[in-house]
Amino acid sequence: MAIEQQQQFLQQIAPFNELDDKALRSLAQQLDVVYFPVNARFSVDSGENAFVYFVIKGHIAELADELPADLEHTQNKTWRAHYAVRSFLGEQAVLNRKLGAQHFSVQEEAILYRLPASAFAEALQRYAVLKQFFEASLVERLNAMHASAQMTASTEVMMDTVCSAPIRALVEVDGQCTLQAAAQQMVAAQSDACVVRLPEECEERLGIVTSTDLLRALASTEFDPQTAVWKLANWPLVSVHEFDYLFNALLKITRHRIDRLVVRSDNGLRGFLTQKDLMGLFANQSGLALLKIEQAGSIADFKVVAQQIDELVVNLHRKGIKTHYIAKLVNELHRKLLEKLCAMLLPEDLQDRVALLVMGSEGRSEQVLRTDQDNALIFDSVDDAEVAALQASMQRFTDALVEIGFPPCPGKIMVSNPVWCQSVEGFKNQLKTWFDRPTEEGFMHLAIFYDAQVAFGQSGYLERLRQLLFSRLHDNPMFLRHFAKSALQFDTPIGFFGGLKTDNQDGHARLDLKKGAIFPIVHGVRCLAMEAELVQTNTHWRIKALMDKGVLTEAFGIELGEALNYFNALRLESMLYAKSQGVEYAALDNSLDVQRLSHLQQDLLKQALSVVERFKKLLQRHFKLHEVM
Amino acid sequence: MARWLDDLAGVLSAWRKKRQFKRLRDPRYAFLFTGEAETDTYICFDCETTGLNPKEDRIVSLSAIKIRGNQVLTSEALNLLIPQDAAISAESIVVHRIRNADLHSAALGDEEGNVEVLPEREAIGRFLEFIGAHPLVGYYLEFDVAMVNQVVKPWLGVELPNRRIEVSELYYRQRLSELEHGLAMPNIDLKFETILQRLQIPNIGQHDAFSDALMTALIFLKLQSLVKSS
Known part of the structure; x- marks a missing residue:
């Protein structure tokens, strides 16, 4: 009767849960109970105070160094570790004599079980599982330290500012200057691009000409070395602030599918950041995965890419990158993939009259692992025959996604479902139905829909629907209150x-x-x-x-x-x-x-x-x- | 409480103890009266019985745990089971979950885990050795002491002379000092569960003599620390 609860308690704690009944009972029998009021202090060492404690109730902090003499001191002390219910403490001092004493401070009134070190040591000798755990955990501890060092290194790159990356010299030329003169300046500055001041008739002030543009010009007959350089220029400029995160620079390069960003400072332009240099810094697969998507030409290729994205997630997570950022990157990559797939599967002549939405967690850019897919297609000015063609292509789209490794949505919120493949007018009616006849399902659909973003096509369609949604909410203030209940x-x-x-x-x-x-x-x-x-x-x-x-x-x-x-x-x-x-x-x-x-x-x-x-x-x-x- | 009342109680109990000592039949148990009590050490104990009448009912199980400083020495706890001649009543089985079968299946003198099965007088003898001259701590201790005395009195001619500390009384005083009461005395709930809850002591075990003794010990420690800190 008496020691059952001690035994049950130990059974909940790794690695003691691995012990058999007999072993547990013998340990349980040697437990005493100790009570500490809040702010009490105690120490564990390998001499007189050689005990291992288990927390039944309360909260214990381990002090980083010597027991401070008075309470005021502790406020500024750093804690080495915190122990809450069902954790144990003191085992380090007991296991490793060289470590010296461990000092603890009671943060919240505590009741502890106390095991004499001799009993602990004996159990360690006798039961291999315990020995393995405590010896392994020493290695684990080292690993953890190593991991945290690595983590800082790689987060640093992610979280570094753009100006810490190699930035190529800025070459800025007037639009009226000749191709040859521009090329000469680029060569002199060892840069492969230049910023061009555009003449007034262009809608932008600045454009960019890269070595690729020069090559193309050379290959064509339209241009000669004396052509004004602005005729080759591309705009708008995609720029990044010098104090922005490198991570955002990578996202921009990914989103716009470009090779370089113009770096700007508060006082004007500073230079170029190229994808190659950026990749050199990251030295991981995020860039690789991106390139693969660009090159992918078949479903099988996409499948490989999807797997690489998964590996990327594991890697980034292991490196300690915040999930929020991982999700951002992964969703960017997924969207790129969807975009590519749309271009592949949608009838070409209809591509400018549709919008592919990603919704739910994908729309919020919060999906990290491909747990499901929520997507929809909106179209406009499309006749019946074309609707049929769209629906057929959307069936192929869903099938392709499933094959690539996006599990189908259990609620069938997918483009292959005609409910989620409708004209703008159709969706408007759908929205009205959800508002006028509120059901659990309608609430859910509305929630998923409000999280939508356009992954491909016309962003105006979604905008129109969103405005309708807002005006409906405005007219019906009670709706949100019911909606919020869940x-x-x-x-x-x-x-x-x-x-x-x-x-x-x-x-x-x-x-x-x-x-x-x-x-x-x-x-x-x-x-x-x-x-x-x-x-x-x-x-x-x-x-x-x-x-x-x-x-x-x-x-x-x-x-x-x-x-x-x-x-x-x-x-x-x-x-x-x-x-x-x-x-x-x-x-x-x-x-x-x-x-x-x-x-x-x-x-x-x-x-x-x-x-x-x-x-x-x-x-x-x-x-x-x-x-x- | 008035100081002089406490003093009077002290004088009375010393006198009673002296008179008791003269009646002790077996000198082997003189340590109850004359033994050295370790400082800051108490014995917390609880018994489960066949019923609630100390005149008729018997002790079925008894657990005693030593409290030293802030430690409850559960590893050295005394846990005793006493076989019964008469069957244990159904109502009390429900409470303490010791069935007749449990007592019969355990042979006399058997030691399973840290529970000893002993005949009544021997069990109480072990208990007396365990408590020595230390103060006793309990919840409604009067009942448990009466149950022990029912064995000790006819056997040794005396009753337990140890100082008694009633946790419900400590708790009552503590609550009283917290509540700023006027003339009307506040109604303070002294149920065991209520005390545990209010003192935020987790209920670690099921209802048996050992857990109850352990929980009582924790109540005692917490109340002691509250008194010290106020």
């Missing part, structure tokens, strides 16, 4: 006393991140964005815009964004893990195995969840949800 429909998985609420599945404490954390933020922000008639789709951008408009306070907006980032990172990590265990894309779920998290991660999770809880309260007040629930 942000509160799932409980935040955090208990009254601040602990994590988990479901126990096959012996693992699990928690649904999507329902409990991500969805309330995404949907709540979506509702606020609709009300503010924002055109942004990405949740982070919406939050930023809401902060600018004063709907969210600066401080809370930042907190909300960071919480979302953290949830997405955990979700990605958990999905990547599941994938590494052989789970298919379509079968990836959103449950998070809490036991696989370190105590620090668990703590952060709790904090982030409390932000969700606060956001829900804000929504409740803002939309007066208690009246409509």
Whole structure:
């Protein structure tokens, strides 16, 4: 009877959960219970205080160095680690005599189990699983250090400013100067492009001429060395500010499919940043994947590219890049892929009368792993025969995406479904139906639709529909309040006393991140964005815009964004893990195995969840949800 | 409470203890009266019984845990099971989950885990050795002490002389000092669960003598620290 609970407690803690009953019982029998009020201090060493502690309740911080004499001191102290419920501490001092003592400070009243070091050491000798864990974790610790060093190195590149990259000299010539003179200046400056001041009849002031343009001119008969250089120029200039992130420079190059950006400063132009130089800095596959998309000519090629994008995700994540940025890059690449596919499959004569929308998580640029696809096609001024041709090509489009590795949408929100392949007028009627006859499904469709972005074709079509949506919302203010309700429909998985609420599945404490954390933020922000008639789709951008408009306070907006980032990172990590265990894309779920998290991660999770809880309260007040629930 | 009342109580209990000591039949248990108590050490204990009447009902299981400083020495806990002649009533089985079968299946003198199965007098003997001259801590301790005395009195001629600390009383005083009450005395809920909840002590185990003793010990430690800090 007596030690059952101790035994059950140990059973929840890795690596002790690997021990058999007998081993657990013998450890459980040697546990004492210790109580510490808040602000108490204690130490663990290899002498008199040789114990390993397990946290039953409370919160313990490990001090980075000597026990400070008084409390005032501790406020400025840095903590080495934090320990919350079900974590253990002191094992390092016990295992490694050279380390000296470990010092702890009780942050929140704590009740601990205490195991004598001798019992711990004996168990370590006797049970291989324990020995492996604690020896391996030493290596792991080193690895973690290494990883964090690597992470800084590569994030630095990503997050470095443009001016830290090699910037090629700026050559600027007047539009009226001859091709030959321009070429001479480029050679002199060892640059392969020049900025051209355009004559007044052009709509832009500046254009660019590159060595490729010169080659083309040389090959054609229209131009001779005495031609005015502006006739060759391309515009508008795509530029990047010298203090912008390199990452954004890469995105711009990707989006505009160009080889170089003009770098500008506050005082004018500075020079060129070429794709080649940029790739040299990144030295990873993001550029490669991009080039592959450009070269791809068949579905099989796209399939290879999609796999490379996946590898890229794993790599970037491992390097510690924020999920938000990974998502941005991946979505850019995916869109590029869709664009290419559209050009391949759509009847050529109809391509300028359609718009392909990506919606839902893809529209928000928040999909990192290809868990599903939500897309639609809008067309205008198309006759019946052409509609049939479009629908046929869209069926091929969906089939192709599935083959490439985008699992089909379970709700059939795909271009192959005639409901999501309609004329502008058709969509207008559809929108009206969703408003006039609100159903759960209608709400969901509207939510997905509001997150839409154009991946190919006419952006004006979506704009027209969005305006209709806003005017409908304006006419029907009650609608949003009902629409917002679902942000509160799932409980935040955090208990009254601040602990994590988990479901126990096959012996693992699990928690649904999507329902409990991500969805309330995404949907709540979506509702606020609709009300503010924002055109942004990405949740982070919406939050930023809401902060600018004063709907969210600066401080809370930042907190909300960071919480979302953290949830997405955990979700990605958990999905990547599941994938590494052989789970298919379509079968990836959103449950998070809490036991696989370190105590620090668990703590952060709790904090982030409390932000969700606060956001829900804000929504409740803002939309007066208690009246409509 | 008035100071002089406490003093009077002290004098009375010293006198009673002296008188008790003279009646002790077995000198082997003199340590209960004369033994050295370690500083800052207490014994927390709880028993499960066949019913709620100390005159008729018997102890089924008894757990005692030593508290030293801020430590609850569960690894050295005393856990005793006492086989019954009469069957244990159904109502009490529901409460403490010790079935008749549990007592019968465990043979006398058997030691499984850290639970000893002993006949009543031997069990209480082990308990007396365990508590020595240390103060006793419990929740509604009076009942548990009465249950032990029911064995000790006819056997040794005395009752437990140890100082008693009632956690519900400590809790009551603590709450009273927190609540700024006027003439009307506040209504303070003294249910075990309420105390645990209000003191934010996690309920670690199921309802058995050991867990109850452990939880009581934690209540005691928390209240002690509250008194120290105020």
